[in-house]
Amino acid sequence: MHDLTDLTIxxxxxxxxxxxxxPVELVRAYIEKAKAGQHxxxxxxxxxxxxxxxxxxxxxxxxxxxxxxxxxxPLGIKDLFCTKDMQTTACSRILGKxxxxxxxxVTQKLLDEGAIFLGKLNMDEFAMGGSNETSxxxxxxxxxxxxxxxxxxxxxxxxxxxxxxxxxxAATGTDTGGSIREPSAFCGVTGIKPTYGRCSRYGxxxxxxxxxxAGPICKDVTDCAILLNNMAGYDLKDSTSSQKDVxxxxxxxxxDIKGLKVGIxxxxxxxxxxxxxxxxxxxxxxxxxxxxxxxxxxxLPHTKYALPTYYVIAPAEASSNLARYDGVRYGVxxxxxxxxxxYINTRTAGFGAEVKRRILIGTYVLSAGYYDAYYLKAxxxxxxxxxxxxxxxxxxxxxxxxTSPIEPFAIGDKKMxxxxxxxxxxxxxxxxxxxxxxxxxxxxxxxxSNGLPLGMQLIGRAFDEGTIFKVAYQLEQCAxxxxx
Amino acid sequence: xxxxxETVRKVAFLSRLCVEQDKLEDTQKEFNKxxxxxxxxxxxxTDNVKPLVSVxxxxxxxxxxxxxxxxxxxxxxxxxxxxxxxxxxVPKVVE
Numbered sequence: 001m002h003d004l005t006d007l008t009i010x011x012x013x014x015x016x017x018x019x020x021x022x023p024v025e026l027v028r029a030y031i032e033k034a035k036a037g038q039h040x041x042x043x044x045x046x047x048x049x050x051x052x053x054x055x056x057x058x059x060x061x062x063x064x065x066x067x068x069x070x071x072x073x074p075l076g077i078k079d080l081f082c083t084k085d086m087q088t089t090a091c092s093r094i095l096g097k098x099x100x101x102x103x104x105x106v107t108q109k110l111l112d113e114g115a116i117f118l119g120k121l122n123m124d125e126f127a128m129g130g131s132n133e134t135s136x137x138x139x140x141x142x143x144x145x146x147x148x149x150x151x152x153x154x155x156x157x158x159x160x161x162x163x164x165x166x167x168x169x170a171a172t173g174t175d176t177g178g179s180i181r182e183p184s185a186f187c188g189v190t191g192i193k194p195t196y197g198r199c200s201r202y203g204x205x206x207x208x209x210x211x212x213x214a215g216p217i218c219k220d221v222t223d224c225a226i227l228l229n230n231m232a233g234y235d236l237k238d239s240t241s242s243q244k245d246v247x248x249x250x251x252x253x254x255x256d257i258k259g260l261k262v263g264i265x266x267x268x269x270x271x272x273x274x275x276x277x278x279x280x281x282x283x284x285x286x287x288x289x290x291x292x293x294x295x296x297x298x299x300l301p302h303t304k305y306a307l308p309t310y311y312v313i314a315p316a317e318a319s320s321n322l323a324r325y326d327g328v329r330y331g332v333x334x335x336x337x338x339x340x341x342x343y344i345n346t347r348t349a350g351f352g353a354e355v356k357r358r359i360l361i362g363t364y365v366l367s368a369g370y371y372d373a374y375y376l377k378a379x380x381x382x383x384x385x386x387x388x389x390x391x392x393x394x395x396x397x398x399x400x401x402x403t404s405p406i407e408p409f410a411i412g413d414k415k416m417x418x419x420x421x422x423x424x425x426x427x428x429x430x431x432x433x434x435x436x437x438x439x440x441x442x443x444x445x446x447x448x449s450n451g452l453p454l455g456m457q458l459i460g461r462a463f464d465e466g467t468i469f470k471v472a473y474q475l476e477q478c479a480x481x482x483x484x
Numbered sequence: 485x486x487x488x489x490e491t492v493r494k495v496a497f498l499s500r501l502c503v504e505q506d507k508l509e510d511t512q513k514e515f516n517k518x519x520x521x522x523x524x525x526x527x528x529x530t531d532n533v534k535p536l537v538s539v540x541x542x543x544x545x546x547x548x549x550x551x552x553x554x555x556x557x558x559x560x561x562x563x564x565x566x567x568x569x570x571x572x573x574v575p576k577v578v579e
Binding site for chain 2: 098099101196197210236239240242243244302304305308309311312319323326327328329330331332333335336337338339340341342343344345347348351356357359360361363364367374376377378379380381382383384386419420421436437462
């Protein structure tokens with residue numbers, strides 16, 4: 001029989017509606033794949049029983065015609081989303097076996113449309129990392145690995161790997177500095193970080209609140225549109241969620257891109273950029289040109305300062321957000337003599353090295369005497385970075401860049417681990433987008449000479465995910481990337 | 485601004501984290517490396533630039549001050565490492 005896990009959500013929904021396949025069959029097929037792929041370490045919690053039960057309910061919905069938008073579609077959920085009665089740990093020891101008494105808004109919306117959650121997906125601890133190696137459950141193995149295990153990227157490494165290995169139909173991710181896009185590129189899948197404010201952050205464990213956004217990681221562009229349709233929207237419970245209308249993202253799929261201006265930022269081609277990455281970037285621009293778009297050179301002069309800006313602002317916000325893990329209300333507790341000692345013992349034992357590093361840096365840049373020199377300065381440069389995009393978008397409608405300057409690297413890579421800055425540099429093409437609050441998608445463009453996926457990034461104007469979907473779909477058609 | 489061991493110790497306490505005596509040196513070095521890197525920002529002229537706190541340009545909306553959820557102390561206490569009589573338990577803080 002045809003492998004049901006090859007189906008995109010778009011096709012699966014048609015087949016489900018036509019009763020060619022049943023939700024139980026579909027869910028079982030993904031469960032089998034998830035079991036066969038256990039060595040990837042993508043899932044940190046798996047709930048087969050509950051998923052089958054939900055699939056049976058979905059079957060009833062299809063039988064009596066009350067099927068909803070995502071009825072019977074099996075998803076994996078990044079472990080950063082609070083899921084009611086389903087263990088949620090942010091892949092940190094400090095949360096222990098935390099079981100949220102409530103559901104995040106994004107996952108609730110997906111559930112309301114009939115989606116089924118197979119389980120929770122591995123990630124860097126509190127989403128801090130670019131290789132999924134900071135997870136307390138260990139790294140995710142990239143399904144594209146050849147002889148040596150490669151990283152799946154991060155922080156949403158489990159999400160991207162699970163989608164690539166067809167261990168779920170699609171997954172949720174979150175993106176603070178590239179955490180949806182970089183792992184999507186590394187695993188040959190498609191992921192979009194929508195505009196800041198598009199999706200509610202309610203119930204998503206906070207990392208850096210002014211940068212965090214949720215988004216889908218899927219097999220293709222169309223599935224991203226379908227999923228984002230069911231994740232976006234204003235939420236009273238998140239004061240930063242936007243009240244702007246959410247268009248039907250699906251409606252942009254297949255639209256003509258003739259005359260559309262695609263910007264190519266000169267600053268994203270530093271000396272020594274990986275030649276294959278540069279080559280595919282040129283190819284992608286050619287593809288869009290042949291589809292009728294116009295290629296225009298643009299400048300984003302403050303690009304160089306995006307990473308240092310990010311590594312002041314994100315840790316500052318993180319140090320404040322993570323103050324809540326005190327061993328009192330949830331998670332693990334390590335007792336001590338008095339309250340301060342309880343806090344110190346709990347946090348020292350509960351947080352991993354990278355999280356501690358960021359809390360320390362964040363606390364320092366916010367402390368008296370240094371606030372102006374670091375934090376305020378970074379916020380000012382942040383405005384200049386946003387202004388760069390504002391002026392670029394007066395010359396173009398969308399921006400095309402590579403997603404990552406490199407291909408997936410080995411787990412335990414010495415150069416990455418010996419100096420945290422080397423790891424931070426992998427985010428060079430993704431962080432500016434979060435600082436400016438813009439939407440951006442990564443989609444696979446081809447394979448490197450090592451047979452590893454490379455991704456392209458499309459950056460849109462704020463709240464113009466539509467143009468991204470339009471252009472991404474055309475690029476996808478031209479690239480004709482063969483999924484795993 | 486290079487920082488010394490004493491500052492590391494102070495920041496660690498503010499963060500309610502313990503940096504072991506034998507790790508102080510390494511932490512200090514790493515800290516200085518990261519700070520030297522972010523100090524590249526000093527090259528940028530930011531005179532008359534307003535800090536960007538949030539990219540959200542919509543005004544925060546007001547809502548009625550109504551109770552929309554509550555009466556769930558059992559659910560909230562369920563994850564507590566220590567609880568008694570419907571409260572979280574902490575070491576004695578008031579003599």
